[in-house]
Amino acid sequence: MAHLWSGRFAGDPDADLFAFGSSFRFDRRLFEDDVRGSLAWAGGLARASVLSPADAAAIAHGLQQILEQGSIDPAFVSDVHGDEDVHAFVERELIARIGEAGRRLHTGRSRNEQVAVDLRLYLKRRIPAIQAAIAETIRSLVDLADGAGDALMPSYTHLRRAQPVLVAHFLLSHCTALRRDVDRLGAVLDETDELPLGSGAIAGTSYGIDVHALAAALGFSRIARNSIDVSGDRDFVASFLHAASLGMIHLSRIAEDFILFTSEEFGFFELSDAAATGSSLMPQKKNPDPLELVRGKSGRVIGRLTGWLVSMKGLPAGYNKDLQEDKEALFDAEDTWLGCLRAVSSVVHGMRTNVETTTRAASGLLLATDVADYLVAKGLPFRDAHEVVGALVRRLLQEQRSFDQLSITDWREHSSLFDEDVRAAITPLASIRKKRTPQSTSPEAVAAALAETKEWLSRRT
Ligand code: ARG
Secondary structure, eight states, X not given: OOOTTXXXXXXXXXXXXXXXHOOHHHHXXXXXXXXXXXXXXXXXXXXXXXXXXXXXXXXXXXXXXXXXXXXXXXXXXOGGGOOSSXXXXXXXXXXXXXXXXXXXXXXXXXXXXXXXXXXXXXXXXXXXXXXXXXXXXXXHHHHHHHHHTTOEEEXXXXXXXXXXXXXHHHHHHHHHHHHHHHHHHHHHHHHHOEEOTTOTTTTOOSSOOXXXXXXXXXXXXXXXXXXXXXXXXXXXXXXXXXXXXXXXXXXXXXXXXXXXXXXXXXXXXXXXXGGOBOOSSOTTOOBOHHHHHHHHHHHHHHHHHHHHHHHHHTOXXXXXXXXXXXXXXXXXXXXXXXXXXXXXXXXXXXXXXXXXXXXXXXXXXXXXXXXXXXXXXXXXXXXXHHHHHHHXXXXXXXXTOOGGGOOHHHHHHHOTTOOTTHHHHSSXXXXXXXXXXXXXXXXXXXXXXXXXXXHHHHHHO
16 A cells, blocks of 8 residues: 555555554544644645645545544544554545545645644644533532531641531632643643644745634634744643643542542541442442542553653654654543543532531531630730640540530639630631631631632533
8 A cells, every 4th residue: 555655665664563653543533633734724725826726626625525424424534444644544535535636735734744733723622621521520519519508527737637617618629729720721722722834844835825824714823933843842732741630630639538538437428329339248338439540540641741751852853753652642641531520520429418427527626726816816925825725735635525525614724814705716617707818718708719619610601
């Protein structure tokens, strides 16, 4: 079979080495983007009078037919002809349909820029889908927060009880990180939004292509600055993989929190039966397998990022075949990320908050900071208050008691500043109500944050 570059060679390539270098089995995913890119390129050639109007019309018609056939029959974009890559597939199909005119399409163009434009077009259409999936995950957390109402739970630092918070505040903390992922993808989209065509193989093209018109036709907001840079630039792939890695780290941390908080030891949330699996041996087990898989798969996506950075590191300027490795990294990261987003949404969707358990856990010695704040309000410097309360906590630990079991006499043994009002001041509810800042767990702040998150969600759909 003749390849796109066969002319220079007397013999056929070694079959195994050809298969080794072929990318069609994974870059067929760029089919639609490749045809769109070629449609625009044919338009550019026609505007530059490189193609006759008749040839341009035949090419456009042939490419449209190919696009349609691909969309009604996914099996069409298949390997039966032994094509090297998606570019070869489309060009061969075109020539099969329209003959000689099809052989004029590649004028002034290189696969080096073609693969770059395809990948950019692909990311530009996939990023909004990933952002929508992140928004769905946020929605599932918001629904859980709604269901938790004004339930309290402990917050943790060093995985030790820290201070009482609203359950909704905890859930919104994860929403906040996920919203950064949406924004980060927006930045990747912006980086990707650049037309590489016009760069040729590396030095630019000798035909009078209006690259600005081409950019507009393909929906790019700017054109490339340097043709040498274009042929070797996959920074936008690295940026996407970095966004995917952080996105997966966020999902992994959500998974870890829910693995812990649904365990017998915590019991804060209940996993639905549909989101758990049993043990083949131990009849009592209800395992959070989907969450564990999400946590595990984060390593794989981070591996795709580090692998890709290493592939890029030592490349000389211009296109090098190493760059072909970008696609499997990108597609696998995308699939893994999307799969994990769906898994987390579905697990969270079926989850229930055990309000009694979270509320019980939110009382006790984690009110110590509030006791110190009480003394500060009575005029004691914070450092002194910290010491007074420290001693009080030591005593309570010895006596296995808690603040709410202290009589006013007990309180006063530690400081004469304690009054009757201390009992009402030192409760979990009083603790969250005393918080003042907009990012705090005060009920008003959390209600506003929840409303703002819902408003953000409604703007995205
Ligand atoms: N399949 C190649 C890739 O993914 C397309 C570009 C080929 N260019 C070349 N000069 N071999 O990078």
